[in-house]
Amino acid sequence: MDSKILQRIGREIQKQKYRSFKSSAIIATTMLGLYSAFLLTLFIIESIPLSEVILYVFLFIMVIGLNVASISAKWSLKYMGFIGVFNVVFIYTFITYLLFNQSLPGIFANLFIAFTIGFIYLDVKIATINHLLMTFTSSLVLWIFPEILAVEESTNAQLAVINASIVIIMIFLFLSALFNIRTKQFNYEKLAKSKENEYRIIDGLFQLQNEVLNDPLNLDVFYQDMHTFFERFTEKLEMENIFEKRLELIQDLENLTESKLKKKYKDVPEEIIKELKVLSLNSHQKLRYIAYRISQSNADQKPLTDPRDAFNSFRHYDDSNTVKILVFSAFYTYFRHPDVDRPAMSHEGFVEWLEKSGLDKLVEPKILKSFHTYKDVLETIVKDALEGAEVPL
Amino acid sequence: MKSLLLKIRNSEFLSHNEILSIKITFLLIALFLVSAVSIPFSLIVTATTVIQVIVPAAFAITYVIAWVLLLSNAPRTAMHFSILSFFVLMGSFLSFSNPVYIYLFVFAILSVIIYYQEGFPFFVYGTLLTLFGIAYMLFNVGLFGGASTQTNETLQIIIYQVTLFIFYVYFLLYFINSEVANERYYREFLSSKTYTQQYLENIVRLKDAKIEADDSTPVYETPSFQQALTEITTFLGEMNGHPAKEMQELVEFYMVLHDLDIDEAMNNKSLKYKTKETMRQLKKYLLNGNNEFTELTYELLAQTRQGLDSNVEDYETSLDSILRFETDRIIAGAMIYRYLKQEVTQLDKWGRVAESLEHGDIKAIYQSKAIKEYFNDRDIGVFLDNEDIYKKM
Structure with missing residues (x-):
C-alpha cells in the first residue's frame, strides 16, 4: 500500500486514540482533584502542620494544572502519554511518602485509589508502570508494616501468602488490561481500514456500474447544470454570481494539467486550489464518494445484531471446524476463478492480497498452516479443475 | 496450552466471547488454587456448620456450573457463576477473625469483576459488594484497629470506607467512560459496515445484471x-x-x-x-x-482498488471540516444534489440498480438526522430555503 495511504490510515487511528485518551485524562484529572480534597480533609482532621499541608496542596495544584493544560490546549498524544505516566508515578510516590512519613490511619488503602488512577489510561506503558508500582508498593507496605493487617504476630509464611495473592491479582488485572488495550487498538485499526475500504468498494462499484449500465458520469452536462443552477440561485437572491469563477476552476481541475492550471490561475492561492480539488468528480476526490454515500442513507438498512460480534471472520467461535475449512476453501477457490468483475488470481496473488488485507489473521491458524504447507497440491487441484481434468480422490 | 498461548498472542483477532472464555478459564484455574488453600483452612479454624458444610457445597456447585457453561459455549453466564463462586468463597473468609482480610477480599472480588471488563456486572455485583464492605466495617468497628494504630479506630474505619467508595465510584466512571467510547466506536464502525453492505448489495445486483446480459x-x-x-x-x-x-x-x-x-x-x-x-x-x-x-x-x-487519491489526507465527511468557505460549501451542496437527482444510485421495483432519487426523497434525506454527518444547519437551511431552484435541476 502507498505510504501516503498508510499515513492516512495512521492519522485516523491516532485520531481515535486521542479521543479515547482525552476522556481518560479528564476522568483521571477529576479523580486526582477529588482525592486531593479527601486528603486535605484528612490532613486537617489529623492536624498536620500547616506548612506541610500548603506544600502538598501546591504539589497537587501543579499536577492537576498540568493535566488541565494538556487537555484544554489539545497537546499531542505523545505528551499526554507522558503526563499519564507522570500522574501514576506521582500518586504512588506521594502515597508511599505519606506511609513512611505521616502516621495516618488506614492510609495504605489509598494505594487502591492510586491504582484506579493508573488503570483508567488505555496505554500499555502506563498499564505496565501502574501494575508494577502497585505490586511493588503494596508488597513493601506488607513487609515493612505488617501490623496494618492487624495481625498481632504475623508469620513470614502468612505474609508470603498475602503477597503472592497480591501478585496473582495484579497479573490477572494486567492481563485483562492488556486484552482491553489490544482490543481497543485493533478496533481503531479496524475502523480506519473499514473507512478506507468503503471508498475502495465504491470505486469498484463505479467501475462495475459504468460497465453494466454503460452510463458514465457526463461531466459536461453536469457542469452545465451547475452553471444554470447558480445563475438562477444568484438571480433569486439578487446577488452577483460569485460562484461562477469557482465553478470554472473546479471544472478546469477536471480537465487541465497542473502546469496549465497554475498558469491560468496564478493569482489564486494554491491553498484554495487544493481545497477546491476536493470537489472535482473524476479524480478520486471525496465529493463523488460522499454523494454516493448520502444516496444510500435512505435505503432500508438491515439491522445488525450484537455489534460486538459484528466482525467478519473465517473462524467464528461457534462454527464447527469442518465449516471453517469449507469456508476458507470456498474463499480461496472463488478467487482462483474469474468472476464478472475481476480476473482470476494466481495462488501467489491471492496470498499477497490475503496478507495485505489482514484477512489471514481471521483464518484458523491450523487451517492456514495446512494451506501454506500444501500449496503445490492446491495449485494442482485448481489447475486440473480449471482445465477440466477429473482427479481421483 | 500452546494453542491457548497462541490465542492470547493474537487476542485482538478473537471475538468478544472468545476473549471472555479465555479470561474465565484463567480465573477458574486461579479460583481452584485459592479455594484449595482457603476452604480447608476455614474448616480448621471454624466450628460453624454453615462454613463447614454449606460454603464448600455451594462453592462446588457454582464452580462446576461455571465450567459446564464455559464448555457449553455460554461464556457470559459462566462469567456470572465464576463471580458467584468468588462470593461464596468469601463466606469461608468470614470465619477468619481478622476483618482486614475481609476488607482486602472485597477488593479482590471487585478486582475479579473489573478483570472481566464488563460494565453491567460491575454495576450489579460491585454495588452490592461495596455496600457490604461499608456495612461490614460499620457493624464491626471493634474488630478493626490492629496492633499499632495510634489514632482512633473510627477515623480508620472512615478512611477504609471512603477508600472503598472512591475505588468503586472511580471504576464505575471507568466503565461508563469505556461504554461511551465503545458505543461511539461501534456506532461509527456499524455505520461504515452498514453503508458497505449497501454498496455490496448494489454490486451483487449489478453482477447479476451482467451475468444475465452476458448469458453466463x-x-x-x-x-x-x-x-x-x-x-x-x-x-x-x-x-x-x-x-x-x-x-x-x-x-x-x-x-x-x-x-x-x-x-x-x-x-x-x-x-x-x-x-x-x-x-x-x-x-x-x-x-x-x-x-x-x-x-x-x-x-x-x-486492496486491489484505488479508492481515494493518495493525497487526500483523511476520511472526514463533514463539509464544514473539508471546506472553509461557505461559498464552496454551497457549491458542494448543489453538486451533491445534482448527483443524487440525476445519477443512478437506487434499485428499481425489480431490484435492478437503475434509478436516481426524486426531489422528495432527497428532501427527506436533507431533513434526516443522518445528513448532519455531512452538512451543518446553515448549509441545510440554504437548501430548504431555495428548494424551488434545486428542484429544477
Whole structure:
C-alpha cells in the first residue's frame, strides 16, 4: 500500500486514540482533584502542620494544572502519554511518602485509589508502570508494616501468602488490561481500514456500474447544470454570481494539467486550489464518494445484531471446524476463478492480497498452516479443475 | 496450552466471547488454587456448620456450573457463576477473625469483576459488594484497629470506607467512560459496515445484471468451481483430521443450500438439530447473496482498488471540516444534489440498480438526522430555503 495511504490510515487511528485518551485524562484529572480534597480533609482532621499541608496542596495544584493544560490546549498524544505516566508515578510516590512519613490511619488503602488512577489510561506503558508500582508498593507496605493487617504476630509464611495473592491479582488485572488495550487498538485499526475500504468498494462499484449500465458520469452536462443552477440561485437572491469563477476552476481541475492550471490561475492561492480539488468528480476526490454515500442513507438498512460480534471472520467461535475449512476453501477457490468483475488470481496473488488485507489473521491458524504447507497440491487441484481434468480422490 | 498461548498472542483477532472464555478459564484455574488453600483452612479454624458444610457445597456447585457453561459455549453466564463462586468463597473468609482480610477480599472480588471488563456486572455485583464492605466495617468497628494504630479506630474505619467508595465510584466512571467510547466506536464502525453492505448489495445486483446480459453462469454453479472446492475442502479436511466422506458431504450440502430458502428450512420440524445448526453456520457464507462471505471477498478485493487519491489526507465527511468557505460549501451542496437527482444510485421495483432519487426523497434525506454527518444547519437551511431552484435541476 502507498505510504501516503498508510499515513492516512495512521492519522485516523491516532485520531481515535486521542479521543479515547482525552476522556481518560479528564476522568483521571477529576479523580486526582477529588482525592486531593479527601486528603486535605484528612490532613486537617489529623492536624498536620500547616506548612506541610500548603506544600502538598501546591504539589497537587501543579499536577492537576498540568493535566488541565494538556487537555484544554489539545497537546499531542505523545505528551499526554507522558503526563499519564507522570500522574501514576506521582500518586504512588506521594502515597508511599505519606506511609513512611505521616502516621495516618488506614492510609495504605489509598494505594487502591492510586491504582484506579493508573488503570483508567488505555496505554500499555502506563498499564505496565501502574501494575508494577502497585505490586511493588503494596508488597513493601506488607513487609515493612505488617501490623496494618492487624495481625498481632504475623508469620513470614502468612505474609508470603498475602503477597503472592497480591501478585496473582495484579497479573490477572494486567492481563485483562492488556486484552482491553489490544482490543481497543485493533478496533481503531479496524475502523480506519473499514473507512478506507468503503471508498475502495465504491470505486469498484463505479467501475462495475459504468460497465453494466454503460452510463458514465457526463461531466459536461453536469457542469452545465451547475452553471444554470447558480445563475438562477444568484438571480433569486439578487446577488452577483460569485460562484461562477469557482465553478470554472473546479471544472478546469477536471480537465487541465497542473502546469496549465497554475498558469491560468496564478493569482489564486494554491491553498484554495487544493481545497477546491476536493470537489472535482473524476479524480478520486471525496465529493463523488460522499454523494454516493448520502444516496444510500435512505435505503432500508438491515439491522445488525450484537455489534460486538459484528466482525467478519473465517473462524467464528461457534462454527464447527469442518465449516471453517469449507469456508476458507470456498474463499480461496472463488478467487482462483474469474468472476464478472475481476480476473482470476494466481495462488501467489491471492496470498499477497490475503496478507495485505489482514484477512489471514481471521483464518484458523491450523487451517492456514495446512494451506501454506500444501500449496503445490492446491495449485494442482485448481489447475486440473480449471482445465477440466477429473482427479481421483 | 500452546494453542491457548497462541490465542492470547493474537487476542485482538478473537471475538468478544472468545476473549471472555479465555479470561474465565484463567480465573477458574486461579479460583481452584485459592479455594484449595482457603476452604480447608476455614474448616480448621471454624466450628460453624454453615462454613463447614454449606460454603464448600455451594462453592462446588457454582464452580462446576461455571465450567459446564464455559464448555457449553455460554461464556457470559459462566462469567456470572465464576463471580458467584468468588462470593461464596468469601463466606469461608468470614470465619477468619481478622476483618482486614475481609476488607482486602472485597477488593479482590471487585478486582475479579473489573478483570472481566464488563460494565453491567460491575454495576450489579460491585454495588452490592461495596455496600457490604461499608456495612461490614460499620457493624464491626471493634474488630478493626490492629496492633499499632495510634489514632482512633473510627477515623480508620472512615478512611477504609471512603477508600472503598472512591475505588468503586472511580471504576464505575471507568466503565461508563469505556461504554461511551465503545458505543461511539461501534456506532461509527456499524455505520461504515452498514453503508458497505449497501454498496455490496448494489454490486451483487449489478453482477447479476451482467451475468444475465452476458448469458453466463455464476461462479459457484460452474463445474470447475464445484470440483475444485470439493477437492480442496476434502484435502484440507483430511490434513486436519476429518474423514474425506464427511467433508465431501458438507460441500454437497453447502452447494444444495444455494438453491434453498434457508429461513423456511429452519422452520421445518422434520430436520435434525445438527442439520439446522450446520445450515445456520453456512448461511452467512453462501456465494449467491449479500452476506458475510461477500463482505470478506470485497475486503480483499478492496486492496486491489484505488479508492481515494493518495493525497487526500483523511476520511472526514463533514463539509464544514473539508471546506472553509461557505461559498464552496454551497457549491458542494448543489453538486451533491445534482448527483443524487440525476445519477443512478437506487434499485428499481425489480431490484435492478437503475434509478436516481426524486426531489422528495432527497428532501427527506436533507431533513434526516443522518445528513448532519455531512452538512451543518446553515448549509441545510440554504437548501430548504431555495428548494424551488434545486428542484429544477
